[in-house]
Amino acid sequence: MGKGYYISKHLATAAMVLAAIALVTIIALSVVYNREKSKNAAKFTNATTSPVPPTPKTSNEPWDKYRLPDTLSPEYYNVTLWPRLVKNVNGMYIFTGISGVMFTCVKKTDLILIHSNKLNLTLFKGHHAKLTGQSGVTAPAIKTTWFQTEKQYLVIQLEGKLKPGKSYWLYTEFTGELADDLEGFYRSEYMEDGEKKIIAITQMQATYARKAFPCFDEPGMKAVFHITLIHDLETTALSNKTENVIVDETAVTRTIFGPTKKMSTYLVAFVVSDFKYISAKDKKGVRIWARKKAIEDGQGDYALKITQPILEFFEKYYNTSYPLSKSDQIALPDFNSGAMENWGLVTYRETALLYDPRTSANGNKQRIATVVSHELAHMWFGNLVTVKWWNDLWLNEGFASYVEYLGADYAEPTWNTKDQTILYDLQRAFAVDSLTSSHPLSRKKEEVNTPSEISEMFSTISYSKGAAVLKMLSEFLTEPVFAKGLGVSLTAVDQTPGVKLPYSVHEIMNRWILQMGFPVITIDTRTGNVSQKHFLLDYEWFVPIKWMKKHQVQDQLWLLQKSALHKPMKVSKDEWVLANLHVSGYFRVNYDLGNWERLLSQLESDHQVIPVVNRAQILDDAFNLARASIINITLALRTTKYLLHEREYIPWEAALRNLNYFFQLFDRSEVYGAMQAYLKKQVKPLFEYFGIISSNWTTVASGHTDQFTQIIALSLACSTGVEGCRELTRSWFKKWMQNPHNNTIHPNLRSTVYCDAIAAGGTEEWNFGWQMFQKATVAAEAVKLRSALACTKVPWLLNRYLEYTMNPEKIRKQDATSTIGYIASNIIGQPLAWDFVRANWDYFFKLYGTGSFTFSRLISDVTYRFCTPFELSQLKRFQKDNAETGFGSGTQALQQAIEKTTAKIKWLAENKEPVLQWFLSESP
Ligand SMILES: *[C@@H]1O[C@H](CO)[C@@H](O)[C@H](O)[C@H]1NC(C)=O
Ligand SMILES: *[C@@H]1O[C@H](CO)[C@@H](O)[C@H](O)[C@H]1NC(C)=O
Ligand SMILES: *[C@@H]1O[C@H](CO)[C@@H](O)[C@H](O)[C@H]1NC(C)=O
Ligand SMILES: *[C@@H]1O[C@H](CO)[C@@H](O)[C@H](O)[C@H]1NC(C)=O
Ligand SMILES: *[C@@H]1O[C@H](CO)[C@@H](O)[C@H](O)[C@H]1NC(C)=O
Ligand SMILES: *[C@@H]1O[C@H](CO)[C@@H](O)[C@H](O)[C@H]1NC(C)=O
Ligand SMILES: CC(=O)N[C@H]1CO[C@H](CO)[C@@H](O)[C@@H]1O
Ligand SMILES: [Zn+2]
Numbered sequence: 001m002g003k004g005y006y007i008s009k010h011l012a013t014a015a016m017v018l019a020a021i022a023l024v025t026i027i028a029l030s031v032v033y034n035r036e037k038s039k040n041a042a043k044f045t046n047a048t049t050s051p052v053p054p055t056p057k058t059s060n061e062p063w064d065k066y067r068l069p070d071t072l073s074p075e076y077y078n079v080t081l082w083p084r085l086v087k088n089v090n091g092m093y094i095f096t097g098i099s100g101v102m103f104t105c106v107k108k109t110d111l112i113l114i115h116s117n118k119l120n121l122t123l124f125k126g127h128h129a130k131l132t133g134q135s136g137v138t139a140p141a142i143k144t145t146w147f148q149t150e151k152q153y154l155v156i157q158l159e160g161k162l163k164p165g166k167s168y169w170l171y172t173e174f175t176g177e178l179a180d181d182l183e184g185f186y187r188s189e190y191m192e193d194g195e196k197k198i199i200a201i202t203q204m205q206a207t208y209a210r211k212a213f214p215c216f217d218e219p220g221m222k223a224v225f226h227i228t229l230i231h232d233l234e235t236t237a238l239s240n241k242t243e244n245v246i247v248d249e250t251a252v253t254r255t256i257f258g259p260t261k262k263m264s265t266y267l268v269a270f271v272v273s274d275f276k277y278i279s280a281k282d283k284k285g286v287r288i289w290a291r292k293k294a295i296e297d298g299q300g301d302y303a304l305k306i307t308q309p310i311l312e313f314f315e316k317y318y319n320t321s322y323p324l325s326k327s328d329q330i331a332l333p334d335f336n337s338g339a340m341e342n343w344g345l346v347t348y349r350e351t352a353l354l355y356d357p358r359t360s361a362n363g364n365k366q367r368i369a370t371v372v373s374h375e376l377a378h379m380w381f382g383n384l385v386t387v388k389w390w391n392d393l394w395l396n397e398g399f400a401s402y403v404e405y406l407g408a409d410y411a412e413p414t415w416n417t418k419d420q421t422i423l424y425d426l427q428r429a430f431a432v433d434s435l436t437s438s439h440p441l442s443r444k445k446e447e448v449n450t451p452s453e454i455s456e457m458f459s460t461i462s463y464s465k466g467a468a469v470l471k472m473l474s475e476f477l478t479e480p481v482f483a484k485g486l487g488v489s490l491t492a493v494d495q496t497p498g499v500k501l502p503y504s505v506h507e508i509m510n511r512w513i514l515q516m517g518f519p520v521i522t523i524d525t526r527t528g529n530v531s532q533k534h535f536l537l538d539y540e541w542f543v544p545i546k547w548m549k550k551h552q553v554q555d556q557l558w559l560l561q562k563s564a565l566h567k568p569m570k571v572s573k574d575e576w577v578l579a580n581l582h583v584s585g586y587f588r589v590n591y592d593l594g595n596w597e598r599l600l601s602q603l604e605s606d607h608q609v610i611p612v613v614n615r616a617q618i619l620d621d622a623f624n625l626a627r628a629s630i631i632n633i634t635l636a637l638r639t640t641k642y643l644l645h646e647r648e649y650i651p652w653e654a655a656l657r658n659l660n661y662f663f664q665l666f667d668r669s670e671v672y673g674a675m676q677a678y679l680k681k682q683v684k685p686l687f688e689y690f691g692i693i694s695s696n697w698t699t700v701a702s703g704h705t706d707q708f709t710q711i712i713a714l715s716l717a718c719s720t721g722v723e724g725c726r727e728l729t730r731s732w733f734k735k736w737m738q739n740p741h742n743n744t745i746h747p748n749l750r751s752t753v754y755c756d757a758i759a760a761g762g763t764e765e766w767n768f769g770w771q772m773f774q775k776a777t778v779a780a781e782a783v784k785l786r787s788a789l790a791c792t793k794v795p796w797l798l799n800r801y802l803e804y805t806m807n808p809e810k811i812r813k814q815d816a817t818s819t820i821g822y823i824a825s826n827i828i829g830q831p832l833a834w835d836f837v838r839a840n841w842d843y844f845f846k847l848y849g850t851g852s853f854t855f856s857r858l859i860s861d862v863t864y865r866f867c868t869p870f871e872l873s874q875l876k877r878f879q880k881d882n883a884e885t886g887f888g889s890g891t892q893a894l895q896q897a898i899e900k901t902t903a904k905i906k907w908l909a910e911n912k913e914p915v916l917q918w919f920l921s922e923s924p
Contacts, residue, residue: 063113063148063155066449067218067389071109074216074223075102075167076259081185081212082230082252083178083200083272093178093187095200099213100171101223102134105162110140112156112170115210115217116147117184121154122173129156129214134167152207152451154214172214180334181847182813184211185270188334192293199273200231201332201347205340206390206458207451209265219264220388228256231272238271238289238328238345261323261343264386269342271330282308285326290354293777294331299354303329303368306411310373313410317403317483318380327379329353329372331779334814336854337458339371341378341400348375349814350779360780361748362707366408366415373407374400391448393457394441394513398466401425402474415704421471422583422613423653427620429465430588433517434535434624437895440516441466455889456856468586469512473505475584476544476556502558503542511541512586519543520588520630521559525577525595528570531563532587535628546581551609553581571595576602583613588621596622596635603642615646616654623658626911627903633911634918641922643682647689649705652712662915664865665904667827671912674919680720681924687717687725697728700748707748715752726756733757737768750781754788766797786815790822790829798829802836806843813847817854821861830865837862838878845885856893863897867904875901 062069083095101114112131121128128146133139140160148155154172162168178187178200188199202212210217229237230252237255260268276295279287286307288300307329311322324344331353339348352371355364377400387396402425408417432438441461448454474482501508519532519541532543543559549571557566569577576598579589591599599618602609610618619639626636640655659679666672690713693701701710717725732745732753745753758765769789776782789801804810805819820837823829837844837858848855863875875898879887887894 062111063151063153066151068113068115068216068221069109069111071105071107072103072112072162072216073106074221075104076224076226077101077213077215078226078228079213080228080230081270083185083187085178085187085198085200085232085235085272093198094175095178095185096173096175097213098171098173099215100169101215102167102169103216104167105164108161108164110158110161112158112162113153114156114170114214115152115207116154116172116174116214117152117208117210119174119176119211119214121214122175127156128154128172130171131156131158132169132171134169137163137166137168139168152210152217170214174213176211180808180813182334182336184208186334188332190291190333192291197274197291199271199275199332201271201273201335202269202342203336203340203347204268204342205266206454207266209268212268215265217265219266219386219390222262222264222386224262225260225268226257227260227268227270228254229270229272230254235272235274238269238273238330263343263383267341267343267383269340269345269347271332271345271347275330277328278304280304280308284308284311284322285324285328286311287326287328288353289328289330290350291331291333294350294354297356297777299356299778300331302355302357302365303353303372306369307372307376309411310376310407311379313407314376314380314403317406318486320380320384323379323384327376329375333779334812336814339375341375341382343379343383346372346375348372351783354779356778356780357747359743359747359750359778361711361750361784362704363711363748364780366412366417366704369408369412369415370404370417373411374404377403377407389445389448390454390457391443391445394462394466397458397462398441398464398470401463401467402470412704419613419650420705421467422616423650423657425464425467425471426583426586427616427654427657429460429468429586430518430620430624432460432896433465434628435896435899436536437892437899438516441469441513452888452891456892459856459892465586469509472512472544472584472586473509475546475582476501476508477505502560508542511539515539515541518587520590520625521545521579522590523569523577523579523595524592525569525571525575526592528565528567529563530557530559530566530569532559533562535630541587543587544585545579546584547577547579548581549577550575574598578610578614580617581614582611583617588624589617590621590625590630593635596631600638600642603639604645607642607645612648612650615648615651619651619658620654623661627907629907629910632914634914637915637918637922640682644685647686647706647709649709649712652686652709656712656716665867665908666912666915669912671916671919674916674923676720677923678919679716680722681922683713683716683720684722686713687722690714691724700746711748711752714749715756718752718756726760729753729756730760733761733765737765740768740772747781751784751788754784755791758788759791759793761792762794763797766792766794786811786819787822790819790826793826793828795828795832798823798826798832799836802832806840817844817848817858817861820858824862824864827865830862833862834874841882842885845882845888848889855888856890859887859890859893860897863901866897866901867908869905872898872901872905 077099079097079099081095081097084093088094124130127142131139131142140158140162143157143159145154145156147153176185178185180187180189183203185200185202188201190197204212207217209215231237233251233253274292275289276292277287277289278295278300286304288304290300294300307327311327315321326344328345329348330345331348331350333350335347335349339346339352348371351364351367353368355368381399382396387393405417405421439461448457477485517534517537517539519534521543522531522533532541540562545557545559547554547557554568571577576595577591578599580587603615607615622631622636622639625631626633643652643655646652662675666675690701690710691697694710701707714725718729729752736743736745754769758769766789769785773782773785773789776785792798802820802823805816811819820833824833844858848858866872866875879894
């Protein structure tokens with residue numbers, strides 16, 4: 001088997017048989033990368049600068065390797081599980097199970113390795129499993145069985161050899177803990193009508209299926225699953241079912257599910273609960289499941305409304321019908337990631353699926369549309385077609401992250417979600433991809449082995465850069481050709497009439513996929529010279545540059561070398577050039593000073609000549625070029641002057657993010673006052689504008705993104721002290737405190753209002769917020785309160801709140817790390833959070849360190865504000881002190897923190913004074 005992304009033989013055959021199956025293209029593309037990768041190995045290896053810890057070569061035995069040998073291939077599993085939703089005599093929640101796997105021997109071997117983690121296996125004649133042969137074949141006797149706990153294997157050594165081409169049945173019985181650890185088969189608790197309810201649910205991705213039953217737990221090891229659940233009479237079992245036969249047996253229900261499609265272990269899911277569902281009369285079998293109260297309350301209605309249209313959209317987009325006969329979506333009270341694309345039974349955090357128009361903001365609604373769309377996109381891309389190994393996860397996640405906006409746009413055509421990708425993918429990816437600790441989209445198979453390394457793959461690079469780069473591909477091919485390419489073959493795309501490419505698709509894409517970082521294009525409009533450069537490294541890309549000259553859109557230019565003369569870009573003194581039109585490309589743009597000046601004056605005289613997303617691009621590029629000391633910081637600051645006239649969401653959001661970064665850098669220094677005064681002046685017109693169109697803040701704007709802008713207006717106006725703002729938010733909050741059963745604050749504005757009021761208030765406001773948090777029955781409302789409680793300026797309240805994160809009765813485990821993050825973003829809370837995490841490092845590491853997606857976030861959150869030499873030395877000491885425990889899935893995040901802090905120190909030394917002077921000169 002080759003390197004990298006690879007489609008297994010079985011899958012390839014299945015794909016042929018189902019002839020209609022699309023996506024061949026991307027596969028073809030990836031196979032090409034793969035070949036290309038080994039060919040260019042020497043050339044591109046140096047792209048990866050993040051150190052790969054050498055795997056200690058203590059032994060060369062198969063069980064000492066993280067990857068399964070290629071000797072066996074699973075066909076199907078028969079799994080019966082019985083979760084007990086009451087404690088046993090030892091005070092423990094457990095499940096019992098029986099599992100068999102039919103596998104074929106591919107290569108002669110006397111060894112069976114199968115993943116099994118934290119399961120207590122029953123002994124049969126002294127061995128942890130039974131082995132029998134199929135169709136008259138006699139299985140060799142078991143010599144010995146034992147656990148390789150570090151690699152999470154059950155090792156079975158045989159007396160004789162298994163025969164290639166023959167099938168065998170491996171049988172186990174076991175007990176596991178139904179813990180509240182959010183991994184594998186686990187339990188979740190919630191209160192309903194004053195009663196504690198317990199449900200049993202699963203999260204298998206990436207390496208937790210082995211914690212539910214012994215299995216060949218690699219994405220390429222696809223098999224069919226026959227699942228049976230035994231559960232209490234009053235509960236329902238949800239799995240990949242078509243028909244269920246219910247058998248009454250000693251007062252339990254046995255639900256037997258039909259066989260699944262051939263699929264990866266990480267996509268298996270089942271749930272036992274007393275949840276309720278709603279469904280629509282449709283052929284896709286769409287159902288929305290949630291807590292009984294939430295369903296009765298109508299919180300699932302919005303998800304139900306959009307799920308079927310989005311499925312239909314993707315059927316058209318992929319030109320393949322939905323592969324399954326049903327589509328369950330379920331909202332879970334305890335869930336570690338945002339959502340998980342289990343095939344046919346998609347699991348979500350409550351905030352990602354449940355919407356209550358009375359208390360949820362329109363941002364919550366947008367999140368639901370995009371998350372549902374993302375997960376449904378995986379039903380084809382990811383589930384039907386799967387990466388062989390986690391090193392190429394970016395294809396899976398990048399693709400879903402790109403098309404989620406297409407699906408959401410189909411469901412909500414007035415929302416303009418496509419444009420928002422520049423905020424949520426492109427600019428977010430730039431932020432990490434500009435660091436030396438970044439890495440290429442595609443990693444070498446050998447670099448990704450341990451569960452922590454696998455978990456680290458679920459990164460901004462995989463999701464957001466993946467999405468941005470695929471979007472660029474789609475833009476230069478054009479959307480219809482890209483979509484069609486999914487159904488045909490990418491290489492054929494090169495010959496599509498109307499699409500002229502300087503090189504083949506894979507040659508162009510290689511540069512973007514195998515090299516980390518991105519180019520900065522510099523355009524000198526005095527000469528027409530166009531050149532590219534990476535911040536630090538000697539790379540070249542093939543760059544498609546869409547651009548305009550003053551009011552005129554020009555032909556796309558391909559920059560194929562370091563530098564080229566492009567005469568049309570030489571312009572006269574009253575013209576300007578704007579490149580990366582509509583921000584379709586994954587690169588930043590710099591210009592000669594004259595062109596910058598002309599762009600700035602265009603912004604100030606009539607900013608609407610420049611497309612909305614390009615206004616955001618100008619802001620974000622300028623600030624980031626300044627951070628890299630490529631342009632003068634005062635130039636970047638000047639891009640914010642036109643904001644006096646700006647009323648659109650995307651540029652304001654881009655500005656806000658860059659200014660927030662400034663806040664974090666300067667809110668402990670003398671720059672702060674001058675900066676506040678300037679921003680107050682800039683946001684005042686926006687605040688007044690929304691005051692007028694919202695009838696003195698009694699209604700909200702009608703446009704979807706206008707509602708987002710309104711939130712920015714309120715929060716920035718209040719934080720900079722625009723007259724009348726704080727009075728407004730505080731009076732609203734006070735009114736609520738006086739009448740806790742009637743919250744009249746508009747849902748969109750609640751986050752801002754709660755935070756502002758709790759920051760201004762004391763114990764009374766905090767305790768009120770805490771009470772409301774505990775009573776909240778809508779998850780989106782609970783999140784708003786949970787984050788606002790971190791806004792208080794009272795240190796002991798913050799410390800107590802930090803303590804709460806270690807008590808799941810107060811703060812759910814799924815929410816602990818983000819709560820600490822909220823506290824760390826508060827100027828008073830930051831040092832407290834940092835001390836707290838260090839003091840309890842072992843606790844957090846044990847709980848989240850080895851596989852959780854949220855762990856790296858915890859590290860980046862508590863170090864986000866660091867910008868002094870003292871803080872850097874603390875970080876380095878922290879790294880040293882904990883070298884032994886290690887940093888697990890947070891290793892990369894810690895490296896990034898050190899790199900970012902170092903860069904900030906250097907940058908501040910050079911720029912603090914000019915920044916101060918500029919704000920002073922611009923303040924009223
Ligand atoms: C990669 O690094 C090696 C060792 O540092 C060096 O010899 C080689 O020339 C580098 N290759 C490229 C393409 O930079
Ligand atoms: C596994 O379950 C399926 C479906 O119930 C059944 O047909 C098959 O015989 C079982 N296999 C074994 C080896 O028990
Ligand atoms: C598994 O066995 C260990 C050691 O005997 C015991 O501590 C643990 O509680 C068992 N787990 C379950 C779920 O029974
Ligand atoms: C940046 O521009 C300001 C004002 O124009 C100037 O005072 C300063 O020297 C410049 N800084 C650099 C590093 O060129
Ligand atoms: C807007 O509301 C505030 C507070 O409710 C009030 O003081 C102010 O007079 C109102 N302004 C107008 C123009 O109605
Ligand atoms: C809540 O308060 C608003 C205005 O203060 C009032 O119009 C509304 O009737 C109240 N609703 C309830 C349920 O008391
Ligand atoms: C939702 C789902 O995956 N359903 C599958 C379960 O198994 C049957 C076979 O009986 C398939 O046809 C369904 O597609
Ligand atoms: Zn995904």
